Amino acid sequence: xxxxxxxxxxxxxxxxxxxxxxxxxxxxxxxxxxxxxxxxxxxxxxxxxxxxxxxxxxxxxxxxxxxxxxxxxxxxxxxxxxxxxxxxxxxxxxxxxxxxxxxxxxxxxxxxxxxxxxxxxxxxxxxxxxxxxxxxxxxxxxxxxxxxxxxxxxxxxxxxxxxxxxxxxxxxxxxxxxxxxxxxxxxxxxxxxxxxxxxxxxxxxxxxxxxxxxxxxxxxxxxxxxxxxxxxxxxxxxxxxxxxxxxxxxxxxxxxxxxxxxxxxxxxxxxxxxxxxxxxxxxxxxxxxxxxxxxxxxxxxxxxxxxxxxxxxxxxxxxxxxxxxxxxxxxxxxxxxxxxxxxxxxxxxxxxxxxxxxxxxxxxxxxxxxxxxxxxxxxxxxxxxxxxxxxxxxxxxxxxxxxxxxxxxxxxxxxxxxxxx
Ligand SMILES: Cc1cc2nc3c(=O)[nH]c(=O)nc-3n(C[C@H](O)[C@H](O)[C@H](O)COP(=O)(O)OP(=O)(O)OC[C@H]3O[C@@H](n4cnc5c(N)ncnc54)[C@H](O)[C@@H]3O)c2cc1C
Numbered sequence: 188x189x190x191x192x193x194x195x196x197x198x199x200x201x202x203x204x205x206x207x208x209x210x211x212x213x214x215x216x217x218x219x220x221x222x223x224x225x226x227x228x229x230x231x232x233x234x235x236x237x238x239x240x241x242x243x244x245x246x247x248x249x250x251x252x253x254x255x256x257x258x259x260x261x262x263x264x265x266x267x268x269x270x271x272x273x274x275x276x277x278x279x280x281x282x283x284x285x286x287x288x289x290x291x292x293x294x295x296x297x298x299x300x301x302x303x304x305x306x307x308x309x310x311x312x313x314x315x316x317x318x319x320x321x322x323x324x325x326x327x328x329x330x331x332x333x334x335x336x337x338x339x340x341x342x343x344x345x346x347x348x349x350x351x352x353x354x355x356x357x358x359x360x361x362x363x364x365x366x367x368x369x370x371x372x373x374x375x376x377x378x379x380x381x382x383x384x385x386x387x388x389x390x391x392x393x394x395x396x397x398x399x400x401x402x403x404x405x406x407x408x409x410x411x412x413x414x415x416x417x418x419x420x421x422x423x424x425x426x427x428x429x430x431x432x433x434x435x436x437x438x439x440x441x442x443x444x445x446x447x448x449x450x451x452x453x454x455x456x457x458x459x460x461x462x463x464x465x466x467x468x469x470x471x472x473x474x475x476x477x478x479x480x481x482x483x484x485x486x487x488x489x490x491x492x493x494x495x496x497x498x499x500x501x502x503x504x505x506x507x508x509x510x511x512x513x514x515x516x517x518x519x520x521x522x523x524x525x526x527x528x529x530x531x532x533x534x535x536x537x538x539x540x541x542x543x544x545x546x547x548x549x550x551x552x553x554x555x556x557x558x559x560x561x562x563x564x565x566x567x568x569x570x571x572x573x574x575x576x577x578x579x580x581x582x583x584x585x586x587x588x589x590x591x592x593x594x595x596x597x598x599x600x601x602x603x604x605x606x607x608x
Contacts, residue, residue, distance in 0.1 A: 193285035194220040194257070196492045197273060198292060199264050199440065202230015203478045204470025204485035205292035206247050211489030212290075213254035220284055221256055222275060224263040224592075230294055231314060232478050236321040259284075265598070266589035267444055271465075274589075276598040288465050288492035291441050291453070292485055295471035297431035298574050300522075302529035304403030304412075306538050309427045313343045316429040320350055327351030332412050332423055334358035334400045334430040336520045338477075341386040341394075343429060348389055355423055356393050358414050360432070361520050363396040369519035376512060399526060403428050415525075432522055435574040436472040439587045451577075458499060459488035467492055476513030483509060527579055536579070537572040539565020544579075553582040566593050 196212040198205045201223035209221045221228070227235040229244045240248070251258070262277025272285050297312040304310065311319075313335055320326055331352045333344045336359060344357045359366065373380045398416035403409045411424045436452050447454045447462035453472045455461055461468050467488035470481035483506045490499040530536065532545025542562040550556035553563060553576055562576070563569030568591075573584045590599070 191272065191283055191285045192220075194218050194287070196220075196288045196290060196489065197222065197284060197286035198290045198489070199223075199273070200230065200292035200294055200470070201225070201228035201258075201260075202292060202294050202470060202481065203232065204294070204481040204488075205230070205290065206244070206251075207482045207485030208290040208292055208467075208469055208489035208492070209251060209256050210247060210254075211486045211495075212288075212493045213251060213256045215490075215493050215495055216255065217493045219254070219256045220259060220286070221251070222259040222262050222264060222273075222284075224261065226261045228258070228260070231318075234318055234321050237323055263592050263594065264440060265591045265594050267440075276594045281598050286465075288467065289444075290459075290485070290488045290492055291444075291446075291461075291466065291468045291472060292470045292481075292488075293437045293440050293472055294481075295434040295436045295475060296570060298433050298435045298578075299430075299571055300432050300526050300529070300578060301534050301536050301544065301575055302400055302402055303531055303534050304405070304409065305430070306535050307403050307405050307428075308408040309405075310403050310409045311427070311429060312431040313339050313429045314431065316427060317343045317346055320347070325351075326427070328353065329426040330355055330424065331427040331429055332356055332358070332400075332414075332425040334360075334398075334412070334414070334428065335432050336360045336522065337433050337516070339431075341383075341390055344393065345386050345389045347429075352427075354390070354393055355425065356395055356398075356414075357390055358398040358400060358416075359394060359396050360399040360523055360526060361396060365519045365521075366396055369515055372515050375508075379512075399523070400428070400430055401529060432526065433520060434471060434475045436475065438472050439568075439570075439591050441466075441468055441472055442587045443589065443591060457503065458491040458496065459484055460491065474510070474513060475516075476509055477516070480506065480509035480513055522578070530579070536575060537562040537565065537569075539567050539571075542572070547576065547580065553577075554585055556582070557585070568592075 195217035197220045198209045199222050209219050213219045233244045262275045264273050264275045266274040268274050274283050329352050344354050401413045401415050404411050409428050413422050441453045453468040455473050459467045469484035469488040487499045530544040534544045536544050540561040542560045546560045556562045576582045
């Protein structure tokens with residue numbers, strides 16, 4: 188067996204948090220590994236578009252390449268075989284790498300709440316549709332209804348318009364008064380005001396506040412959506428529906444490593460240290476707060492990981508300011524109870540295993556539902572239906588087991604080789 192490659196700091200996730208952590212640690216000469224399952228760094232917000240990365244990410248990457256950072260692009264961490272070791276699957280096959288300190292910057296994913304028709308072809312997440320367009324999907328002249336909650340609606344609405352789509356309406360479930368309060372609070376964040384004004388110019392006339400999708404209709408793919416506002420229902424024809432209700436943290440890898448989870452998020456102290464010695468966490472898994480909070484947390488984690496505690500402490504004030512911003516987003520975009528009542532007994536909840544809402548009501552926990560219906564046992568391992576059943580039925584999610592993500596059988600080859608030898 189080849190000798191284990193061991194790094195001072197291993198960072199999992201090359202989004203804003205992971206890039207900041209790697210940059211901070213490498214800036215002081217540490218040998219750093221930066222792993223991401225995407226082909227190119229950038230994470231969700233700076234995802235490469237048709238193979239090309241944004242200027243700001245390119246700058247960071249050029250900077251990293253001058254430091255002692257080894258990138259593992261297109262590599263998924265799917266197991267932690269022993270203390271201080273991660274197992275990944277990537278272009279070089281299965282590989283184990285060792286760390287002295289580990290920064291988990293694994294981000295979050297969109298939250299989907301089931302409604303009739305949400306599994307029709309061309310109905311998908313908001314960030315999901317944006318990612319497809321970045322990968323080359325042509326939306327020119329397509330009618331896209333954007334719906335759900337949060338600032339991403341406006342950002343993606345504007346992005347789709349820029350890429351030639353027609354966006355007849357943007358449905359924001361939060362009431363107008365909460366949006367107005369949130370907007371007024373932006374005065375403390377001048378950069379965000381600028382973004383808000385520029386987005387508002389493009390999409391203000393399309394925005395419907397206090398409105399949400401009741402169902403999507405279509406025979407072979409989505410053809411229209413029925414939506415509700417002010418006690419009335421309306422129908423809009425469309426070719427795509429982009430709908431999601433904010434984000435949920437990716438806590439599976441932290442859980443596998445034994446990190447304590449509190450209220451659904453990875454628990455960290457002031458220094459971004461988890462309950463496991465030497466394991467730090469930054470960005471969305473510790474709380475949903477946007478790109479600026481992810482970046483500052485990543486930087487703090489990277490600095491503390493290499494013993495630069497004083498430098499890290501200097502950033503605590505900035506982090507607190509972005510946490511305040513995160514709390515104001517939480518208040519403004521709190522989910523209304525009507526969204527939890529949209530599914531009918533026939534509505535699919537677990538789309539991997541085709542389990543319907545009516546099959547689930549009899550069970551009192553995700554574990555019994557899993558045993559009786561296979562809910563959460565498909566390839567996504569409950570990443571989509573798990574958060575939905577938590578919102579709909581109040582179920583907590585169970586433990587996690589490797590492999591954390593679907594990997595080819597050949598990825599599991601090494602343990603088999605060991606058995607044979
Ligand atoms: C689909 C989607 C689209 C979004 N689009 C926007 C947008 O357009 N504008 C905006 O302001 N905000 C957007 N956001 C929110 C944005 O991601 C956050 O505000 C913030 O930037 C998160 O940064 P992060 O570094 O914490 O996580 P992320 O940017 O999510 O980065 C986490 C990285 O970890 C990697 N990763 C996770 N698990 C593993 C593993 N096991 N092995 C290897 N790599 C792993 C992922 O591939 C990802 O690149 C989006 C979020 C999502 C989920």
